[in-house]
Amino acid sequence: MGLHETPLLFDFERVSSEDLTYMPMSVRFNLDRFGLRISLAQWQLLPHPDRALLARFPVDEDAQIEPNFDHALFEMMRTHANLEPEWFSPEPEPAWRNAAAVPEGVLTHSRMAGANVPSVERWGKLDPFKRYILTKLTRKPEASHDFLPAMREFGLME
Template sequence: MGLHESPLLFDFELVSSEDLTYMPMSVRFNLDRFGLRISLAQWQLLPHADRTLLARFPVDEDASIEPNFDHALFEMMRTHANVEPDWFTPDAEPAWRNGSAVPASVVEHSRAAGAPVPSAERWGQLDPFKRYVLSKLTRKSEPSHDFVPAMREFGLME
């Protein structure tokens, strides 16, 4: 699978990420997949064309499908920010990969937002990338303003 024709953005991201000032979830997914970390300030140092290219990479879990994200990011960061991304060891079994159990953070955020808690069955029917997004949006204790819109967009609430 090659690059998408345009940046991969969910509807709930359009307000904050359409101009790519902020990192879209697709870029966050690939950073996490490859064990790379860059700051928002570093992201914003990249030219818009480079940010657009990074947001067009596939979000499949199979790293062999498109192994060039990490290489592209390193080159862009060296060229435009004179830094390299930080490395970390990705979680081998993140909670979002388990399609049979809703992560505790998603349950807690659903309850705090007054949203229905997804059933294990419905959670398992979600595309893995959508499970990643919901998990990512619930990684901090304070609620994300994108959580409820994402739940709506993914068909988990009205």
């Protein structure tokens, strides 16, 4: 699969990420997939066209499909920031990959927001990237302003 024609953005993240000042979820997914970490300040050191290119990479789970994300990121960081991304070991079996169980964070944040908890059936029907996003949005104990809009956009709220 090749690059998307435009940066991959969901409606819920357009306000915060459309100008690419903040990292879109597609970039966060690929960073996590490759075990790379950059700060928001480092992201913002990259020229807008480079950020837009990184946001066009596919979000498929198979790391072999588009192995150029990590190479592009390293080259961009070296060229524009004289830095390299930090490496970490990705979690081998993250909660979002399990279609048979709604992660505890998603359950907790649903309750905190007064929203219906997604059923296992509805959770399992979500695209893995959408499961990743909801799990990522619930990693901190405080509520994310994007959680409910993402739940709505993904069809988990009436």
